[in-house]
Amino acid sequence: MVPAAPREDPVLSRLRAAAARGALSHALLFTGPGDRLAAARFAASAFQCTGRDRPCGVCPACRKVREDIHPDVSAVRDDDHKFISVETVREVRKDAYIRPNEGARKVYLFPDCALLTEQDQNVLLKLVEEGPPYAAFLFCAENPAAVLQTLRSRCVELKLQPSAPPPSEEDGDGEALCRCLLKRKRGSAAELAVRLEKKKLTREALAALLERSEALLSQALVLLYGGSAEAGDRRLAEDIGKRLTKTQIVRTIELMKKYRRECGYNVGPGHVLGALAAELEEIF
Secondary structure, eight states, rough: OOOOOOOHHHHHHHHOOOOOOOOHSSSEEEHHHHOHHHHHHHHHHHOOOOOOSSOOSSSHHHHHHHHTTOEEEEEEETTTSSSBBHHHHHHHHHHHHHOOOOSSSSEEEEEHHHHEEEEEEEEHHHHHHHOOTEEEEEESSSGGGSHHHHTTTTTEEEEEEOOOOOOOOOGOOOOOHHHHHOOOTTTHHHHHHHHHHHHHHHHHHHHHHHHHHHHHHHHHHHTTTTTOGGGGGGHHHHHHHSOOOOHHHHHHHHHHHHHHHHHTOOOOOOHHHHHHHHHHHOOO
């Protein structure tokens, strides 16, 4: 049987559920050895998402957060000092009282709270307690002790476990894309697109990935019409044929061809992945 697709991290599931209820806390603290920054960006997307299943991963707001170009999501850094200066934090406080440009919230992300001094955190404490209702704060700290107890008590703490190991290389990204389609779950294509985008694929590599997926889908179609598939691909092709309709397979093959052609133009792989994910969501 085809290996089951990895389950969503419990912390991300909790954030998604809170966003669906409109109960996402304005102050979140991500701790533990897992990918804290990725979880914080997931939360930032949930705050700004304009889709139905927040974060959907494919709406313009989610894509802007993913590409670090959303005007209302700011990662707070200070490259000129060893620690974040209190002046930088005061600028955050000043900026927080300016209403959002285009999003629902002003989101401030602190990638490493170990760089915040005690004075910084005391300034932030008052802002977290009494700031404008549209401001949100996402703090990341492997050890929660890096955050003053007074500030920590105002946050919802979410502890992340170590990230699961990535799929083995022999599975290939093309196979991973096909397995993602088998989930037939809203948002799964967008989540895979995010993971693939982090790999910084070249246009050539992305075209090869899409060609591999197209080949597997084509073999599934051949099996449905009584033909045979290559031995190494047969199990996955059979599973595709069992779980997807012929119409879904044909439409997906057409998408793979379309976006493989797009890779031949001067279009960034990230844009190709985002557009592909959006169209796949419509099919599945």
